[in-house]
Amino acid sequence: MTSIGTGYDLSNSVFSPDGRNFQVEYAAKAVENGGTAIGIRCEGGVVLAVEKIITSKLLKPDANKRIATVDRHVGIVSAGLVPDGRHFVSRARDEAASWRSVYKGPIPVSALSNRLGSYVQAYTLYSSVRPFGVTAIVGGWDSEAELAVDGQVGSGPKLGSGGKVDGAKAGGPGLYMIEPSGLYWGYHGAATGKGRQAAKAELEKLDLSSGNLSLIDAVKEAARIIYVAHEDSKDKEFELEMSWVSSLDGPTHGRHEEVPRQLLEEAEKAAKKALEGEDDDEEEEQEETKDSGNSGERMEE
Amino acid sequence: MNHYPEIWGRPRDDIYGPYNSSYLQTTGPKTYTQSPAVTGTSVIAVKFNGGVAIVADNLASYGSLARFTDVKRLRVFSDSAVIGFSGDVSDMQYIHRLLGSIDIRENYSTHGNMLNAKNLHTYLSKVLYKRRSEFNPLWNHLLVAGFDEDKNPFLSSADLLGTTYSAPHLATGFGAHLAIPILRRLFPEEKPLEEITKEHAEAALRECLKVLWYRDARSLDKYSMAVITAEGIELKEDQVIGAQSWAFAESIKGYGAQIN
Amino acid sequence: MMSFMGNQPHNEAVGYSFSQPTYVPNKEHSFYPYTDNGGSTLGITGADFAILAGDTRSVAGYNINSRYAPKVFKIGGDDDTGEGAHILLSVVGFAADGQALKERLDAVVKMYKYQHGKSMSVRACAQRLSTILYQKRFFPYYVHAILAGLDEEGKGALYSYDPVGSYEREQCRAAGSAASLIMPFLDNQVNFKNQYIPGSGDGHALEPKKPEPLPRETVEQLVRDAFTSAVERHIEVGDGLQMIVITQNGIEEIYTPLKKD
Numbered sequence: 001m002t003s004i005g006t007g008y009d010l011s012n013s014v015f016s017p018d019g020r021n022f023q024v025e026y027a028a029k030a031v032e033n034g035g036t037a038i039g040i041r042c043e044g045g046v047v048l049a050v051e052k053i054i055t056s057k058l059l060k061p062d063a064n065k066r067i068a069t070v071d072r073h074v075g076i077v078s079a080g081l082v083p084d085g086r087h088f089v090s091r092a093r094d095e096a097a098s099w100r101s102v103y104k105g106p107i108p109v110s111a112l113s114n115r116l117g118s119y120v121q122a123y124t125l126y127s128s129v130r131p132f133g134v135t136a137i138v139g140g141w142d143s144e145a146e147l148a149v150d151g152q153v154g155s156g157p158k159l160g161s162g163g164k165v166d167g168a169k170a171g172g173p174g175l176y177m178i179e180p181s182g183l184y185w186g187y188h189g190a191a192t193g194k195g196r197q198a199a200k201a202e203l204e205k206l207d208l209s210s211g212n213l214s215l216i217d218a219v220k221e222a223a224r225i226i227y228v229a230h231e232d233s234k235d236k237e238f239e240l241e242m243s244w245v246s247s248l249d250g251p252t253h254g255r256h257e258e259v260p261r262q263l264l265e266e267a268e269k270a271a272k273k274a275l276e277g278e279d280d281d282e283e284e285e286q287e288e289t290k291d292s293g294n295s296g297e298r299m300e301e
Numbered sequence: 302m303n304h305y306p307e308i309w310g311r312p313r314d315d316i317y318g319p320y321n322s323s324y325l326q327t328t329g330p331k332t333y334t335q336s337p338a339v340t341g342t343s344v345i346a347v348k349f350n351g352g353v354a355i356v357a358d359n360l361a362s363y364g365s366l367a368r369f370t371d372v373k374r375l376r377v378f379s380d381s382a383v384i385g386f387s388g389d390v391s392d393m394q395y396i397h398r399l400l401g402s403i404d405i406r407e408n409y410s411t412h413g414n415m416l417n418a419k420n421l422h423t424y425l426s427k428v429l430y431k432r433r434s435e436f437n438p439l440w441n442h443l444l445v446a447g448f449d450e451d452k453n454p455f456l457s458s459a460d461l462l463g464t465t466y467s468a469p470h471l472a473t474g475f476g477a478h479l480a481i482p483i484l485r486r487l488f489p490e491e492k493p494l495e496e497i498t499k500e501h502a503e504a505a506l507r508e509c510l511k512v513l514w515y516r517d518a519r520s521l522d523k524y525s526m527a528v529i530t531a532e533g534i535e536l537k538e539d540q541v542i543g544a545q546s547w548a549f550a551e552s553i554k555g556y557g558a559q560i561n
Numbered sequence: 562m563m564s565f566m567g568n569q570p571h572n573e574a575v576g577y578s579f580s581q582p583t584y585v586p587n588k589e590h591s592f593y594p595y596t597d598n599g600g601s602t603l604g605i606t607g608a609d610f611a612i613l614a615g616d617t618r619s620v621a622g623y624n625i626n627s628r629y630a631p632k633v634f635k636i637g638g639d640d641d642t643g644e645g646a647h648i649l650l651s652v653v654g655f656a657a658d659g660q661a662l663k664e665r666l667d668a669v670v671k672m673y674k675y676q677h678g679k680s681m682s683v684r685a686c687a688q689r690l691s692t693i694l695y696q697k698r699f700f701p702y703y704v705h706a707i708l709a710g711l712d713e714e715g716k717g718a719l720y721s722y723d724p725v726g727s728y729e730r731e732q733c734r735a736a737g738s739a740a741s742l743i744m745p746f747l748d749n750q751v752n753f754k755n756q757y758i759p760g761s762g763d764g765h766a767l768e769p770k771k772p773e774p775l776p777r778e779t780v781e782q783l784v785r786d787a788f789t790s791a792v793e794r795h796i797e798v799g800d801g802l803q804m805i806v807i808t809q810n811g812i813e814e815i816y817t818p819l820k821k822d
Contacts, residue, residue: 065411068409069408069409071405072404072405072408093409096405097402097405100398100401100402100405101398104398150394150397150398150401151393151394151395151397151398151401152394153361153369153371153372153373153374153390153393153394154369154371154372154373155371258411308577311577311578312577312578313576313577314576314577314578315576319576319578320578322578333592334592335591335592336591336592426657430657430661433594433657434594434700436592436594438592438594458626462594462595462596462655462657463657463660463661464596464598464621464626464655464656464657465656465657465660466619466626466627466630466656467627467629467630468626468627468628468629477621477624478624481624490628
């Protein structure tokens with residue numbers, strides 16, 4: 001941090017002598033204060049979840065959604081400055097619509113993430129703008145079915161030249177995370193916001209690359225991880241918001257939707273129970289330590 | 302070789318003949334679509350107790366050529382409405398994409414798509430009217446089937462001029478001549494909707510399609526039927542009109558050159 | 562370059578083709594943006610009321626599109642119920658233009674109330690409608706409109722229009738496909754044309770019967786008679802009769818069936 005205070009951190013698009021763009025780093029700081037957002041990618045689809053800190057009792061419960069639908073098959077959740085997130089989503093919707101108008105079909109999640117990455121990156125290049133104060137998680141499902149062109153009238157030849165290829169594989173889940181620098185990677189599990197460290201640790205335990213997690217279990221894990229990540233800011237109340245997108249034969253038929261009320265409550269209940277379980281363990285441990293003569297600091301609990 | 306560089310390499314008229322540039326329209330008014338190209342024929346629909354049934358055959362004609370025989374002319378909008386298109390197929394595809402983008406935008410909100418068939422019909426009629434007013438018509442006549450805001454069965458029509466009208470049974474194209482009289486006889490407008498069952502409606506539409514198959518040269522025996530009720534939309538796209546026969550023609554007497 | 566080359570062949574034995582403006586004779590547009598949806602409308606005023614009526618048939622050529630497609634609208638009221646309206650408009654001719662015109666006038670009357678905090682007078686509305694029609698002088702709304710309401714003194718007011726906005730206030734007016742059948746009947750029965758006071762004199766000295774505002778019952782019956790007669794003689798008129806009466810006490814809508822043949 002030798003360059004801090006030397007003026008290199010005041011303007012966007014200016015490198016410091018040791019090759020850093022401080023404005024981008026400060027944007028990343030804004031993200032670190034946002035409510036935790038995560039995404040889990042599994043065989044059957046993608047789950048997005050966000051810890052929505054309740055900043056006022058006057059806010060209507062369940063309103064003010066933080067996960068946005070971009071196209072039929074894509075959702076975005078972000079951590080950081082909410083208005084920046086809104087603008088980001090607006091751009092994503094425009095990109096998805098423009099792709100449709102050119103290619104007459106849904107935008108692949110990878111292509112959307114690429115365009116959004118470029119868009120965010122452009123905001124690091126000019127002194128007249130500031131970088132995005134959000135890290136966004138883009139989750140979606142590219143249809144595994146042979147895609148019809150939007151508006152297509154017939155179904156094409158059934159066999160022979162131009163006919164269908166049996167067993168051809170296409171599509172699948174997509175999960176990407178885009179940072180204020182414009183950097184984006186594809187992930188099995190992504191986490192950002194205040195509780196990202198705890199969330200990442202939990203995501204790693206899931207062994208997502210093995211492909212053994214079912215979508216329903218992913219929903220439950222996502223809920224639990226948000227609860228775990230919330231442990232560090234326990235004094236604040238929060239709402240859990242979750243969305244998912246499944247394969248065509250899955251529960252959402254390839255569409256990005258809110259997780260149904262019932263399933264959400266179920267997942268939330270399980271998450272709380274899991275946490276209580278941990279607390280019990282901790283308390284038991286505490287008991288043991290107390291018994292062993294230590295004066296417990298957490299006695300008043 | 303000559304001294305005119307701009308003609309070097311050009312085809313010589315004495316070898317290739319003069320270039321026919323008549324297709325390059327350089328004078329006259331700017332024009333848009335003056336006539337449809339690939340077209341679909343009739344769409345027919347009836348209201349019944351608790352819903353609406355709508356049919357269209359699967360043919361797209363290029364003039365008198367039966368060009369495409371697996372064309373889906375009934376389009377579902379977001380589980381709330383079915384639109385039956387007759388007229389230009391490319392304009393139908395355009396409208397379909399237009400509706401797709403509206404559906405996507407509607408779904409940005411967590412309430413989901415709240416447009417009912419009536420809203421959709423109003424919207425489409427305005428799109429059509431605007432385009433006719435720009436002398437750039439969308440060459441379609443369409444029927445919109447679904448429910449209105451009070452959950453009553455809704456059926457209405459809009460054409461390339463933006464003209465709209467509604468009735469318990471509607472048909473476009475040749476169907477207006479051949480199917481409407483059949484439907485008016487089967488379901489007089491005085492007859493309460495409650496007395497018309499879904500099965501009645503479906504059977505009547507099949508009968509109409511058969512008559513159209515016999516007498517509309519631009520029709521096909523493969524068709525699609527959609528039935529929209531409170532439970533949702535049931536769309537069958539690979540239906541076939543069965544048991545047609547021209548044998549009856551033998552017994553027709555008293556027309557044309559035939560004497561007895 | 563092209564200019565000195567022109568389209569003239571070079572002074573050589575062989576010719577070459579250059580893109581040149583070709584004359585294409587002016588082609589008539591084969592898209593015609595209008596159609597006639599038939600039907601007829603009629604308006605009559607009395608001392609303290611106005612009636613606007615129209616049949617409900619909509620046609621395309623010899624086809625009946627619908628047996629219930631209203632041509633008379635309440636202006637400036639609730640979209641669904643028409644509640645709060647104080648002006649009536651009938652449109653006959655090209656139905657899509659009629660619909661568009663009705664919606665524009667409705668918006669104008671509503672905006673007037675939002676901006677000025679009072680209802681638009683029928684007189685002002687009548688002038689505004691004329692302007693709207695004339696603005697499309699070179700691509701007209703192909704409709705014959707009739708506007709009705711109560712004037713500042715509470716008397717029945719009726720204004721009739723041609724498609725490009727020429728208008729006048731009248732006692733009565735018939736428009737649409739059966740106008741030529743109904744109008745002479747109205748001249749005789751409302752304005753008492755060709756009616757004379759018996760025994761008032763011979764030849765030119767015969768005194769014409771003075772027209773006076775008619776009572777509502779009489780006018781309603783005249784409207785019914787006019788339409789039942791028009792239905793007999795005009796194929797585009799029929800199915801139903803929609804009558805809207807505007808009085809001090811509000812707006813009343815009456816529907817009566819007509820022959821469906």
